[in-house]
Amino acid sequence: SQQGEEDPQALSIQEGENATMNCSYKTSINNLQWYRQNSGRGLVHLILIRSNEREKHSGRLRVTLDTSKKSSSLLITASRAADTASYFCASNTGNQFYFGTGTSLTVIP
Protein backbone atom coordinates (compact mmCIF):
# COMPACT_ATOMS: atom_id res chain seq x y z
CA SER A 1 0.00 0.00 0.00
CA GLN A 2 1.16 3.51 -0.80
CA GLN A 3 -0.97 4.98 1.93
CA GLY A 4 0.79 7.39 4.22
CA GLU A 5 0.55 7.63 7.97
CA GLU A 6 -0.20 10.47 10.28
CA ASP A 7 0.46 11.00 13.92
CA PRO A 8 -0.91 11.50 16.35
CA GLN A 9 -4.10 9.63 15.50
CA ALA A 10 -5.97 11.88 17.91
CA LEU A 11 -5.14 15.22 19.49
CA SER A 12 -7.08 17.19 22.09
CA ILE A 13 -6.08 20.77 22.98
CA GLN A 14 -7.50 23.88 24.59
CA GLU A 15 -8.72 26.76 22.47
CA GLY A 16 -5.87 29.18 21.78
CA GLU A 17 -3.16 26.52 21.84
CA ASN A 18 -1.23 25.40 18.79
CA ALA A 19 -1.86 22.02 17.15
CA THR A 20 0.84 20.11 15.30
CA MET A 21 0.25 16.98 13.27
CA ASN A 22 2.74 14.98 11.26
CA CYS A 23 2.53 12.99 8.06
CA SER A 24 4.84 10.45 6.48
CA TYR A 25 4.56 9.24 2.90
CA LYS A 26 6.19 6.54 0.83
CA THR A 27 6.95 7.72 -2.70
CA SER A 28 8.57 10.62 -4.49
CA ILE A 29 6.03 13.38 -4.85
CA ASN A 30 5.11 16.36 -7.00
CA ASN A 31 3.44 18.04 -4.07
CA LEU A 32 1.83 17.33 -0.73
CA GLN A 33 -1.57 18.62 0.25
CA TRP A 34 -3.47 18.92 3.51
CA TYR A 35 -7.23 18.53 3.83
CA ARG A 36 -9.77 18.99 6.59
CA GLN A 37 -12.85 16.84 7.06
CA ASN A 38 -15.66 17.79 9.37
CA SER A 39 -17.74 14.94 10.70
CA GLY A 40 -20.02 13.47 8.03
CA ARG A 41 -18.76 15.80 5.29
CA GLY A 42 -16.42 15.70 2.33
CA LEU A 43 -12.80 16.83 2.46
CA VAL A 44 -11.83 20.46 2.04
CA HIS A 45 -8.47 21.45 0.59
CA LEU A 46 -6.39 23.58 2.98
CA ILE A 47 -2.92 24.07 1.57
CA LEU A 48 -0.48 22.64 -0.99
CA ILE A 49 3.30 22.54 -0.75
CA ARG A 50 5.41 21.65 -3.77
CA SER A 51 8.30 19.21 -3.60
CA ASN A 52 10.86 22.00 -4.03
CA GLU A 53 9.41 24.04 -1.14
CA ARG A 54 10.33 23.58 2.49
CA GLU A 55 7.76 25.75 4.25
CA LYS A 56 4.51 27.46 3.40
CA HIS A 57 2.08 29.66 5.31
CA SER A 58 -1.59 30.37 4.85
CA GLY A 59 -3.34 32.36 7.56
CA ARG A 60 -3.05 30.33 10.77
CA LEU A 61 -1.64 27.32 8.91
CA ARG A 62 2.04 26.52 8.54
CA VAL A 63 3.20 23.50 6.57
CA THR A 64 6.70 22.11 6.37
CA LEU A 65 8.06 19.48 4.01
CA ASP A 66 11.19 17.35 4.33
CA THR A 67 11.53 15.27 1.17
CA SER A 68 14.66 13.53 2.47
CA LYS A 69 12.62 12.10 5.34
CA LYS A 70 9.41 11.84 3.29
CA SER A 71 7.56 13.75 5.96
CA SER A 72 5.44 16.84 6.42
CA SER A 73 3.90 18.68 9.33
CA LEU A 74 0.88 20.92 9.69
CA LEU A 75 0.80 23.53 12.43
CA ILE A 76 -2.45 25.30 13.29
CA THR A 77 -1.77 28.32 15.47
CA ALA A 78 -4.18 29.89 17.97
CA SER A 79 -6.68 27.08 17.55
CA ARG A 80 -10.43 27.65 17.69
CA ALA A 81 -13.30 25.32 18.51
CA ALA A 82 -14.26 25.49 14.81
CA ASP A 83 -10.93 23.81 13.95
CA THR A 84 -12.29 20.57 15.44
CA ALA A 85 -12.13 18.11 12.54
CA SER A 86 -10.02 15.34 11.03
CA TYR A 87 -6.96 16.38 9.07
CA PHE A 88 -5.44 14.37 6.25
CA CYS A 89 -2.28 14.72 4.24
CA ALA A 90 -2.26 13.59 0.60
CA SER A 91 0.92 12.95 -1.36
CA ASN A 92 0.53 13.66 -5.06
CA THR A 93 2.48 11.77 -7.71
CA GLY A 94 0.91 13.28 -10.84
CA ASN A 95 -2.47 11.69 -11.45
CA GLN A 96 -2.76 9.86 -8.16
CA PHE A 97 -3.15 10.95 -4.56
CA TYR A 98 -2.24 8.84 -1.53
CA PHE A 99 -3.95 9.91 1.66
CA GLY A 100 -2.73 9.44 5.18
CA THR A 101 -4.84 7.82 7.87
CA GLY A 102 -5.73 11.16 9.43
CA THR A 103 -5.44 13.02 12.72
CA SER A 104 -8.61 13.71 14.68
CA LEU A 105 -8.27 17.13 16.31
CA THR A 106 -10.55 18.26 19.13
CA VAL A 107 -10.30 21.87 20.28
CA ILE A 108 -11.93 22.39 23.66
CA PRO A 109 -13.54 25.81 24.16
Added chain:
Amino acid sequence: NAGVTQTPKFQVLKTGQSMTLQCAQDMNHNSMYWYRQDPGMGLRLIYYSASEGTTDKGEVPNGYNVSRLNKREFSLRLESAAPSQTSVYFCASSGLAGGLGQFFGPGTRLTVL
Protein backbone atom coordinates in the same frame (compact mmCIF):
# COMPACT_ATOMS: atom_id res chain seq x y z
CA ASN B 1 -21.98 26.89 -8.82
CA ALA B 2 -22.69 23.57 -7.06
CA GLY B 3 -19.10 22.23 -7.13
CA VAL B 4 -19.10 18.41 -6.93
CA THR B 5 -22.42 16.66 -6.44
CA GLN B 6 -23.03 13.00 -5.68
CA THR B 7 -26.14 10.86 -5.66
CA PRO B 8 -27.46 9.08 -3.73
CA LYS B 9 -26.43 10.25 -0.23
CA PHE B 10 -27.32 6.93 1.38
CA GLN B 11 -27.91 3.43 0.02
CA VAL B 12 -28.51 -0.01 1.47
CA LEU B 13 -27.94 -3.02 -0.77
CA LYS B 14 -28.19 -6.74 -0.36
CA THR B 15 -25.21 -8.91 -1.27
CA GLY B 16 -25.17 -9.49 -5.03
CA GLN B 17 -27.20 -6.42 -5.97
CA SER B 18 -25.79 -3.83 -8.33
CA MET B 19 -25.89 -0.06 -8.28
CA THR B 20 -24.31 3.00 -9.82
CA LEU B 21 -23.06 6.01 -7.89
CA GLN B 22 -23.32 9.24 -9.81
CA CYS B 23 -20.94 12.20 -9.66
CA ALA B 24 -20.97 15.50 -11.50
CA GLN B 25 -18.83 18.65 -11.33
CA ASP B 26 -19.49 22.07 -12.80
CA MET B 27 -15.96 23.52 -12.49
CA ASN B 28 -14.77 22.41 -15.95
CA HIS B 29 -12.16 20.17 -14.32
CA ASN B 30 -10.28 17.62 -16.39
CA SER B 31 -9.53 15.09 -13.65
CA MET B 32 -12.07 13.16 -11.58
CA TYR B 33 -11.62 10.55 -8.88
CA TRP B 34 -13.50 7.97 -6.85
CA TYR B 35 -12.35 7.14 -3.31
CA ARG B 36 -13.62 4.97 -0.51
CA GLN B 37 -13.16 5.87 3.13
CA ASP B 38 -13.15 3.22 5.82
CA PRO B 39 -12.63 3.78 9.55
CA GLY B 40 -8.96 4.09 10.40
CA MET B 41 -7.92 3.71 6.76
CA GLY B 42 -8.12 7.24 5.40
CA LEU B 43 -9.13 7.54 1.75
CA ARG B 44 -8.12 5.00 -0.87
CA LEU B 45 -8.33 5.67 -4.58
CA ILE B 46 -10.57 3.29 -6.52
CA TYR B 47 -10.41 4.73 -10.05
CA TYR B 48 -9.53 8.03 -11.60
CA SER B 49 -10.01 9.76 -14.92
CA ALA B 50 -7.26 12.18 -15.92
CA SER B 51 -9.31 13.52 -18.80
CA GLU B 52 -12.51 12.89 -20.69
CA GLY B 53 -12.33 9.51 -22.39
CA THR B 54 -9.69 7.99 -20.11
CA THR B 55 -9.94 5.97 -16.91
CA ASP B 56 -7.30 4.23 -14.83
CA LYS B 57 -7.22 1.93 -11.83
CA GLY B 58 -6.24 3.26 -8.45
CA GLU B 59 -5.20 1.38 -5.36
CA VAL B 60 -8.38 -0.67 -4.76
CA PRO B 61 -10.24 -1.19 -8.09
CA ASN B 62 -11.46 -4.77 -7.63
CA GLY B 63 -15.24 -5.10 -7.66
CA TYR B 64 -15.80 -1.69 -9.30
CA ASN B 65 -16.16 -0.23 -12.76
CA VAL B 66 -16.28 3.39 -13.85
CA SER B 67 -17.52 5.46 -16.76
CA ARG B 68 -16.41 8.96 -17.68
CA LEU B 69 -19.61 9.86 -19.44
CA ASN B 70 -18.44 13.35 -20.43
CA LYS B 71 -16.26 16.04 -18.92
CA ARG B 72 -18.77 16.71 -16.14
CA GLU B 73 -19.80 13.22 -15.09
CA PHE B 74 -17.95 10.23 -13.65
CA SER B 75 -19.93 7.24 -12.40
CA LEU B 76 -18.92 4.30 -10.24
CA ARG B 77 -20.66 0.93 -10.63
CA LEU B 78 -20.79 -2.01 -8.28
CA GLU B 79 -21.81 -5.02 -10.37
CA SER B 80 -22.31 -7.48 -7.50
CA ALA B 81 -22.10 -5.81 -4.13
CA ALA B 82 -20.29 -7.51 -1.25
CA PRO B 83 -20.28 -6.65 2.48
CA SER B 84 -16.60 -5.65 2.12
CA GLN B 85 -17.78 -2.75 -0.06
CA THR B 86 -19.65 -1.18 2.85
CA SER B 87 -17.98 2.22 3.04
CA VAL B 88 -18.35 5.92 2.41
CA TYR B 89 -17.63 6.80 -1.20
CA PHE B 90 -16.31 10.20 -2.25
CA CYS B 91 -16.02 11.68 -5.69
CA ALA B 92 -13.50 14.46 -6.30
CA SER B 93 -12.31 16.60 -9.18
CA SER B 94 -9.18 18.60 -9.92
CA GLY B 95 -8.34 21.24 -12.51
CA LEU B 96 -4.82 20.05 -13.22
CA ALA B 97 -3.69 16.48 -12.63
CA GLY B 98 -2.55 16.85 -9.06
CA GLY B 99 -1.38 20.37 -9.64
CA LEU B 100 -4.03 22.00 -7.52
CA GLY B 101 -6.22 20.82 -4.70
CA GLN B 102 -9.03 18.39 -5.19
CA PHE B 103 -12.65 19.37 -4.65
CA PHE B 104 -14.75 16.72 -2.94
CA GLY B 105 -18.41 15.84 -3.06
CA PRO B 106 -20.43 15.24 0.14
CA GLY B 107 -20.11 11.45 -0.05
CA THR B 108 -22.37 8.41 -0.42
CA ARG B 109 -22.78 6.16 2.60
CA LEU B 110 -23.24 2.61 1.31
CA THR B 111 -24.16 -0.40 3.42
CA VAL B 112 -24.13 -3.89 1.94
CA LEU B 113 -25.98 -6.49 3.98
